[in-house]
Amino acid sequence: MPDSCPICNSNKIVLFQRYPVFTLVECQDCGLLFQENLAPGAARLTELSAQTYNADWVTMRDTYLRSTFLEHAAFYMLLLNIFASPKSRLLEIGSGTGEFLYLAQAAGWNAVGLEPxxxxxxxxxxxxxLDLRNSFWTPALFQQDPADQESSFDVVVFWHLLEHMTDPLQFLKEIKAVLKPGGLVLCCVPNRYSLTNDVYGKNSPLYLETDHFFHYTEKSLALLMQQASFNVLSLFCRQEPNRHASDLKAGQERFHTSNLTFQETMALMVNYQANFRGHELFCAARYTSPESRRE
Ligand SMILES: [Zn+2]
Incomplete structure (x- = not known):
């Protein structure tokens, strides 16, 4: 059992669940779940990533999950328009099959993407x-002369990436090497306290993902950002509405007449659930450099 929480440093660490190939432990202070014996460095992620994000995965994204990923990308664009200066220089880390980057470039952003x-x-x-750069993240890919702000990014986004990072604090610190002072980070992760996780319990499909090393809570994600010297502007939760729209409609029509399927029940639940029980946690944060903090 680890001595302390990698984010809040609490020593109240308890066993959450042993799974066939890894064990999840829980911090009783910030609520973070994390894999025990997580080896630092990218080796494990490289291996898991090659196994997971293969041709079958791409086919899955292009078929029954296609509308989901397009809907995600459209929501990310809304966030970008709310928090960022229009059409500035943007880096996306972990572009997947490119839906968000495609929309961003089409909207006039000077956007580049990285995808392993x-x-x-x-x-x-x-x-x-899209000309995605086929690589894992390393700041050396984009790191420039610190005096040359023209070569740095105004915005760095990473959707559903932090849960895959073996050392998320180190990753966030590295981001600052390519971000302008005052620059913006936008990201999201699965929400540990989602209704889905409640319903499925310890057998939630999200917990079973071998390459989900961390399951964040609102508190642990905010703390992580602060530790990396980011100023959190907004932290909120959402559920994917479109994914459930047809289920919701079907459920409402049959609500009083027959038994609902699990999907229909979940779709209705989503409609009624309160804040911070949705599937995804979003964070917008600003990099405040030590220099600008002294001003
Ligand atoms: Zn903790």
Whole structure:
């Protein structure tokens, strides 16, 4: 059992659940769940990523999950328009099959993307004409002369990435090497306290993902951002409405007449659930450099 929580440093760490190939432990202070014996460095992620984000995964994204990922990308664009200066320089880390980057470029953003999965990069090129950089994240890819702010990014986004990082604090610190002072970070992660996780309990499909090393709570995500010297502007939760729209409609029509399927029940629940029980946690944060803090 680890001695302390990697985010809040609490020593109130208890066993959450042993799964076939890993164990999740829980911090009783910030609510974070994390994999025990998480090896630092990218080796494990590289191996898992190659197994997971392969040609089958791309096919899945292009077929029954296609509308979901397009809907996600459209929501990310809304966030970008709310928090960022229009059409400035943007980096997306972990572009997947490229839906968000495609929308951002089409809207006039000077946007580049990074994606370690070769099949995803090939898809993004073929489908959207995107020139994704096929690589894992390393600040050396984009790090420039610190005095040359023209070469730095105004916005760095990473959707559903932090849960896959073996050392998320180190990753956030590295982001600052490519971000202008005052620059913006937008990100999201699965919400540990989602209704879905409540319903499925310890067998939630999200907990079973071998490459989800961390399951964040509102508190742990805010703390993580603060530790990396980001100023949290907004932290909120949402559920994917479109994914459940047809289920919701079907459920409402049958609500009083027959038994609902699990999906219909969940769709109705989503409609009624309160804040911070949705599937995703979003965070907008600003990088305040030590220099500007002294001013
Ligand atoms: Zn903690």
């Amino acid at each position: 999965s070769a099949p995803s990069c090939a898809y993004a090129r073929q489908k959207y004409g």
